[in-house]
Amino acid sequence: MLLSSFGASSANVALPTLQRAFGASFAAVQWIVLAYLLAATAAAVGAGRLGDAIGRRRVLLAGIALFAAASGACAVAPTLPLLVAARALQGLGAAVMLALGMALAAGQLQGRTGRAMGLLGSMSAVGTALGPALGGLLLAGPGWRAVFAAMLPGAVLAFALVRRLPDDDAVRSGGPFDVTGLLLLVGALLAFALAATGTGARWWYAISALCTAAFMRTEARTRTPLVPLALLRDRVTATGFATSALTMALMMTTMLVGPFYLGRALGLGAGGVGLALAVGPLVAALAGVPSGRLVDRHGARRTGMAGLAAMALGAGLVAVAPRAAGVTGWIAPLAVLTAGYALFQAANNTAVLEAAGIDRRGVAAGLLNLARQLGLIGGSALLGAVFAAGAPDPAHAAAADVAEATQATFALAVLLPLLGLGAAWRQRAQ
Incomplete structure (x- = not known):
C-alpha cells in the first residue's frame, strides 16, 4: 500500500526536472503522472478478479515483481515515451498491490478487519506524504532517476514478506477469465478519464457510455463475469x-x-x-x-x-x-x-x-x-x-x-x- 501511494505521489515533484531533462512541453511530461493513474484505474477490477480466480497471493507476487521491474525501467529510461510506457506498467503493478493487498489483509485477519483497513489507510497516507518529501531530497542529490530507483528496495522487501504469507488456494473461484468484460471496462474508464482531462469531452463521454452499456450487457450474460x-x-x-x-x-x-x-x-x-x-x-x-x-x-x-x-x-x-x-x-x-x-x-x-x-x-x-x-x-x-x-x-x-x-x-x-x-x-x- 505504501509503495503504490509513493509511486503515485513521488513523480509529481520531479515533473519540472523531467521537463528540462527531456526538453519536452509540460503537457507531454504530465503523461508521466497520467499514465500511472490511468493504468492503475483501468486494471483495478481486473487485478482483483484475477486474484479471486487463480489465487490472490500468487497474483500479488506477480504484481510486485512487475512494479519492481517497471521501477527499474523508469530509472534507466533514455527517452520520454519509454518513461511513460514504463510508468504505465508501474501503474498496472500498483493496481494489483492495492486490490490484493487489501483483500489478503481482510482474509488473514478475521475479526480485526477494521484495524487492518485502518493500518492500510495509514500506510497509504504515509506513502502519499513521503513521495514529495523523499522525491525532493533525491532530486537535489542523485537526480530524477534515483526517484524511481528508490522504489526497488521497497518492492524487494514487499515481495519477500508476501512470500511468507500462507497460500489461499482454498478461496479461489475458478472459471474462464472474462477478457471481453475487461476490455470493455478498460475502454469505458479510459474514455471517461480522457473526457475529464482532455479535449473532445463530448465524444469521449459518448464512447464511455457506449462501452459501459456493452459491459453491463456482457456481464449479465457471462457465466464468470469480471464484476458479479x-x-x-x-x-x-x-x-x-x-x-x-x-x-x-x-x-x-x-x-x-x-x-x-x-x-x-x-x-x-x-x-x-x-x-x-x-x-x-x-x-x-x-x-x-x-x-x-x-x-x-x-x-x-x-x-x-x-x-x-x-x-x-x-x-x-x-x-x-x-x-x-x-x-x-x-x-x-x-x-x-x-x-x-x-x-x-x-x-x-x-x-x-x-x-x-x-x-x-x-x-x-x-x-x-x-x-x-x-x-x-x-x-x-x-x-x-x-x-x-x-x-x-x-x-x-x-x-x-x-x-x-x-x-x-x-x-x-x-x-x-x-x-x-x-x-x-x-x-x-x-
Whole structure:
C-alpha cells in the first residue's frame, strides 16, 4: 500500500526536472503522472478478479515483481515515451498491490478487519506524504532517476514478506477469465478519464457510455463475469462504492485548490504551502489505526456515518472561514476533514469486504480502488471547473478572487459527504 501511494505521489515533484531533462512541453511530461493513474484505474477490477480466480497471493507476487521491474525501467529510461510506457506498467503493478493487498489483509485477519483497513489507510497516507518529501531530497542529490530507483528496495522487501504469507488456494473461484468484460471496462474508464482531462469531452463521454452499456450487457450474460452484478445490487456494497467515489472527489478538491488558496490568497511561499498541505497526509497517517479500532469496537455503519459527518463539517468550515483567519482557517478544517476521511475509509472498506464474502474480496477491493480513482478524476473535472469559474487564472488572480472561488468550491463540495450520509442513513433505515 505504501509503495503504490509513493509511486503515485513521488513523480509529481520531479515533473519540472523531467521537463528540462527531456526538453519536452509540460503537457507531454504530465503523461508521466497520467499514465500511472490511468493504468492503475483501468486494471483495478481486473487485478482483483484475477486474484479471486487463480489465487490472490500468487497474483500479488506477480504484481510486485512487475512494479519492481517497471521501477527499474523508469530509472534507466533514455527517452520520454519509454518513461511513460514504463510508468504505465508501474501503474498496472500498483493496481494489483492495492486490490490484493487489501483483500489478503481482510482474509488473514478475521475479526480485526477494521484495524487492518485502518493500518492500510495509514500506510497509504504515509506513502502519499513521503513521495514529495523523499522525491525532493533525491532530486537535489542523485537526480530524477534515483526517484524511481528508490522504489526497488521497497518492492524487494514487499515481495519477500508476501512470500511468507500462507497460500489461499482454498478461496479461489475458478472459471474462464472474462477478457471481453475487461476490455470493455478498460475502454469505458479510459474514455471517461480522457473526457475529464482532455479535449473532445463530448465524444469521449459518448464512447464511455457506449462501452459501459456493452459491459453491463456482457456481464449479465457471462457465466464468470469480471464484476458479479450481485455486488452492484447489494445495498451495502453499492452504497460503499458510490460513497467512496464521492469522498475521494472531496479529497481531490483539497489537493487541487489548496496550493492556489495558500499561495495566492494567503501569500505563503513554496515552503509554507508544502508544510500546510502536509497536514492532511499527517493527520490521515495518525488517524488510520485509531479509526480501525473504532470500527471493530462500534461497527462499520456507525463509524462510517460519523466519518462522513466530520468530512461535511470540515468542508463547511473551509467554505465559511474568512481569509483573515489565515493558515489556521485552512489547517484546522483540513484536520477535521482528513480525520473524518480516515474514519470513513476504514469503516467503508471493512463493510464492503465483509459483505462481498470470502470468494469475492479481490474484485470488491478492486472496485473500491476503482471508485476512488473515478472520484479523483470526477472531482478534478467537476469541482476544478467550479474553482476555475471563479478564478480563471488562479496563479495570477487577485487574492480576494481566489479566496471567494475556494469558498464557493467547498460550499458545493459539502454536498458530496452529505449525499453519502443520506445514502448510508437510507440503507440503515431499510
